[in-house]
Amino acid sequence: MEFPKLTSLAHGGGCGCKIAPSVLQDIMASVPAGIIPPQLLVGTEASDDAAVYRLNDTQALVATTDFFTPIVDDPYDFGRIAATNAISDIYAMGGTPILALALVGMPLDKLPLETIGRILEGGASVCREAGIPIAGGHSIDVVEPIYGLVALGLVHPDQVKKNAAARAGDVLILGKPLGIGIFSAALKKDLLSAEGYARMVQLTTQLNRVGAQLSAMPEVHAMTDVTGFGLLGHLLEMCCGSGLSASVDYASVPMIPEAVQLAQQGIATGASTRNWASYGADVTLPEGTPEWQQKLLCDPQTSGGLLVSCKAEAAEAVLQVFREAGFDAAAVIGQLENGDPKVNVRSIL
Structure with a gap:
């Protein structure tokens, strides 16, 4: 059968x-x-x-x-x-x-x-x-x-690292690259390569155990993990909880190369559209931003990376913790500042 x-x-x-x-x-x-x-x-x-x-x-x-x-x-x-x-x-x-x-x-x-x-x-x-x-x-x-x-x-x-304990002047570090939702959509359409599937499984089964190590660092103020609401959604939760505004450098956000290619071909999940409809009013994108880039920032991540808010001077030490644990794509993607709880995305390519 x-x-x-x-x-x-x-x-x-x-x-x-x-x-x-x-x-x-x-x-x-x-x-x-x-x-x-x-x-x-x-x-x-x-x-x-x-x-x-x-x-x-x-x-x-x-x-x-x-x-x-x-x-x-x-x-x-x-x-x-x-x-x-x-x-x-x-x-x-x-x-x-x-x-x-x-x-x-x-x-x-x-x-x-x-x-x-x-x-x-x-x-x-x-x-x-x-x-x-x-x-x-x-x-x-x-x-x-x-x-x-x-x-x-x-x-x-x-x-305890609450998502509401971030501070103005903190930098934002993302532990895993974006694109898992796009991979899942491509898989359903039989458009995901064997290499892409292997990368998808590798990322989604990589335990974020570095969180326990980062919690012992006083320079780390807040953490959350990026999952179904996408990077922008979970960052906005941090902004709302902490009463801060965030700026994100699009060019610095780690993304899976094949997911970027698939997004450019129009592959996306329905959840990314629902996510943007839910919180897009609180996000500023540069004029002329293509829709596929917006969808990557709203892409629902399954078992996504940690989003860390820490003192700027501790960024390299935090990145070192990530790298030593095998999170090679971890990167500084932006910063937090005083202002209304919104996200401003800059440097769209």
């Missing part, structure tokens, strides 16, 4: 199937505020990557969850990518993961059990790499395949 490709069973893939920022904001606006204990260091107030709950003077619990539909057809790779993406939120808060719970939703009438097992094996392999167990989870029978994790970690309360 021939079974369908994983991506054919999903209307979207990876972080590209996230609810658009403006729609999510409208939904959350109707949700009443819940209990906010004094131990809750990070909650929903700034659209941060994870919740942080103070346990004692030296430990805070970092808690997050992330799951999505397939971004690739190989079940093992899908499991690896989803798990890496979920754990990233722990690193983005400056924490070290301690355990995970699996979230599994599978169309049992469409997929063989062996395929589902390979997805879970892929996720487990990443958790082993991160040094944590999958200590439980939950599974349901659904129409589309869904996989992800609840991830828990620990961080010193004084080293």
